[in-house]
Every structure is written in C-alpha cells, then in structure tokens.
Amino acid sequence: MLAFKPFVPKTSTITSEYTITSNILGFGITGKVLQCIHKETGVQYALKILEDNQKSRREAEIHWRVSDCPHIVKVVDVFENTNQHTKKNYLLMVMEYMRGGELFNKIKENENFTESEAAKIVYQISSAIAYLHERNIAHRDLKPENLLYTSNDHNAVLKLTDFGFAKEVVAKKSLQTPCYTPYYVPPEILNFERYDKSCDIWSLGIITYILLSGCPPFFSQNGQPISPGMKSKIRAGKFDFPDAQWKYVSKSAKDLIKSLLLTEPDRRPTIREVMSNHWVAQHNAVPNTPLGTNMFFTTKAWDQFRNVDRKMVFLKRYKLDRVWIIKS
Known part of the structure; x- marks a missing residue:
C-alpha cells in the first residue's frame, strides 16, 4: 500500500502569506487560476480558487497527494478560507507557476517538431499517468490544455494538472459518471457503461x-x-x-496508437505496458523525422478545434467569475 502525505488545509488567511494579483492565468474545470506571490520569498505561484464542497475537496486532496511526481504540477499550499464579503467558503490551492504554458502552444512555436520529440512527450505524459494508476487514481x-511546461527552456519538464475529474478507482469498472471532453472521450463513456482507469489510455492515444x-x-x-x-x-x-500527415511516421508509432485506441477497454495496454513499448521507452532512439504538426496548428481548422475545447471548459466549470479574497 502506497502511503500518501496527509491533506490538512491551512485555516490561516492566505493573504498573510501571499499577495494575490488580478492576473488570470487560466480556467480549470472547477475554478479560475490567478497569479500569486509569496510575500517572504517573492516566488510566483499559481492560485486555483475552488468553492469549498465535497467535489472540490476530492480534487484538492487527490492533487495534493500525487504532486510529488516529477511530471505532475506541484501543490505547495492549500488554504480553507471564508470570503468575508459573501460568507462563502473556498479552497485555495497554491501551485507551482508553469511559465512554459500549454503543450500544443509550445509545439506550435516549434517549426522543426520531430517524431523523436513526440515520443519524448508521450513518455513524460505516461510517467504522470503511471504515477496515478499505481495509486488507483x-x-x-x-487533454493538451492540462499539460503544461515548467518554463520556455529547451529542457523544460512537461507536467499534468487539473484534477477536477480525478477519482480513485476502488474496483475494475467502478466508475460511471460520464466525465469527458469531446475529442478525447472513449467509447465506453459514450455508451454510458461502467469504466475504469483505462479511459486514460484512450485519451493518451488521442x-x-x-x-x-x-x-x-x-x-x-x-x-x-x-x-x-x-x-x-x-x-x-x-x-x-492519411498519407498527407502520416507517410513518414514510423510503423511503431502507428501500432502504438492502434493499441491505445482499441474500443474494448480490457484489450488496451496498461500504462506500464505503454511505458515499456519500444517507441516510448527508447524515445531517444526514435528517428528525428520532421512532422507537419505545427503547420496544422496555425490553420483555421485548428482554431475551431480549440474553440470547442474552450467552450466545453467554460460550460463545465463552476461560476466563479467574482471571487473576493478579503483579509479577515
């Protein structure tokens, strides 16, 4: 049994330790993310603001418990505070500030993106998934919006974030809530079947x-x-x-995708099997074949694709348009 670090939110007022700015870094499924600054050290962090309820507690606790993984965004502090203006209770998650931004935005800037680089990215994502699955989460x-880089440097680390839908899997096919973003949804969820953590394998395939x-x-x-x-x-x-995009991509990469996108969940590989796949495990040996990925990322079709994702996030997240953090 893997031990977790205890989840005990601070009850002190967050503004006693951090200065909260009005700079919005983004929106998650369950709340907005602002920039904040640690008063003593001057270090910048990301602050996720959640209404304090059972679902938010689950999100905060799961993220807290797994944030020691090198490929998961680290949670450094959690506060439970009451807004003195509205009398509502909030959970305030202080996380590392991921300056490098979203995965696909970084690729969009890379005119020489290669298959070897893609394999390395899949390895890093798989490392995060493995950490979760080994803990039955x-x-x-x-999805790409939940994969962020630590910096803009060439050697930046890719990390997974946003645990608003994350849940412990107590038994095989024990999940039933249809949580998904359209382009990444597996067939078992579309069919309203019970499912398990193999849903993450499908999304990795996408x-x-x-x-x-x-x-x-x-x-x-x-x-x-x-x-x-x-x-x-x-x-x-x-x-x-299609040949236009795939003519020069290796057979190993295509075979991996075929295995990840099997419609029967039980036939998909486990995340450990994915990580032992030659194309993933030996990503440094994968050919540096140039890809046209970033060319599509600059098209109108890509903008439409991303707009659908953004609309779904807006519809699914709680209405936290006005949050007042007032020092008590």
Whole structure:
C-alpha cells in the first residue's frame, strides 16, 4: 500500500502569506487560476480558487497527494478560507507557476517538431499517468490544455494538472459518471457503461495521434462539439492514417496508437505496458523525422478545434467569475 502525505488545509488567511494579483492565468474545470506571490520569498505561484464542497475537496486532496511526481504540477499550499464579503467558503490551492504554458502552444512555436520529440512527450505524459494508476487514481480529463511546461527552456519538464475529474478507482469498472471532453472521450463513456482507469489510455492515444499529425482522429464537421457521425466513429474505433500527415511516421508509432485506441477497454495496454513499448521507452532512439504538426496548428481548422475545447471548459466549470479574497 502506497502511503500518501496527509491533506490538512491551512485555516490561516492566505493573504498573510501571499499577495494575490488580478492576473488570470487560466480556467480549470472547477475554478479560475490567478497569479500569486509569496510575500517572504517573492516566488510566483499559481492560485486555483475552488468553492469549498465535497467535489472540490476530492480534487484538492487527490492533487495534493500525487504532486510529488516529477511530471505532475506541484501543490505547495492549500488554504480553507471564508470570503468575508459573501460568507462563502473556498479552497485555495497554491501551485507551482508553469511559465512554459500549454503543450500544443509550445509545439506550435516549434517549426522543426520531430517524431523523436513526440515520443519524448508521450513518455513524460505516461510517467504522470503511471504515477496515478499505481495509486488507483484515474485522471479522466487528459487533454493538451492540462499539460503544461515548467518554463520556455529547451529542457523544460512537461507536467499534468487539473484534477477536477480525478477519482480513485476502488474496483475494475467502478466508475460511471460520464466525465469527458469531446475529442478525447472513449467509447465506453459514450455508451454510458461502467469504466475504469483505462479511459486514460484512450485519451493518451488521442493525444499521441494529434502530436504526430496535428489533427484529431475523430472530429465533428458541422461545428457541434460532438456530432452523431463522430460518436459512431468513436464507438467503432474507425480512424485512419492519411498519407498527407502520416507517410513518414514510423510503423511503431502507428501500432502504438492502434493499441491505445482499441474500443474494448480490457484489450488496451496498461500504462506500464505503454511505458515499456519500444517507441516510448527508447524515445531517444526514435528517428528525428520532421512532422507537419505545427503547420496544422496555425490553420483555421485548428482554431475551431480549440474553440470547442474552450467552450466545453467554460460550460463545465463552476461560476466563479467574482471571487473576493478579503483579509479577515
């Protein structure tokens, strides 16, 4: 049994230790993220603001327990404070500030993105998933927006964040809540079946496909977040590797994707099997084949794809448009 560090939020007022700025860094499923500064050291952090309820407690506790992983964004402090203006209770998560931004934005800036670099990214994502799965935790919202770089340096580390949908898996196929973002949803969730942490393996397959080609394997062509035709293709596991994007991508990469995107969850590899896959484990030996990924990232189609994701985040997150942190 793996031991977790105890989750005990501080009851002192957060403004006694941190200065909270009005700089919004982003929005998660369950709350907004602001920039804050530690008063004693001057170090900048990201502050996630959650309404204090059972779901938020679960998110904060799970993230706290797993943030020792080198590929998971670290939580350094958690406060439970009451807003003296509204009398509402909030959980305030202080996390490391990921200056490098989102995964796909960084790739968009890389005109020479290669298959070897894609394999390294899959390895880093898999490392985070393995840390969770070994502790019987399913993330349930793996997507590029939740993968951030520590800095803009060439050797920056990629880390997983946003545990708003994460949940402990007590038994096989013990999950049933249909949590998903359209492009990354596995067929078992679309079918309202019970599922388990293998849903993360499917989402990893979608991310890997996009990394290597610049476009998702399943998509809606009519502007809907998820169309009937898209659902049918996901349920059937029907996708291909068009020559325009895939002609020079290795067979090993394609074979890995095929295994990750199997419609039957029990047939998908475990995350440890993914990490032992030659293309992932030996990512440094993968050919430096140039990819056209970043070319697609600059097209109108990519902007439409990202807009669907952003709309879904907006619809799913709690309404925290006005949060007042007032020193008591």
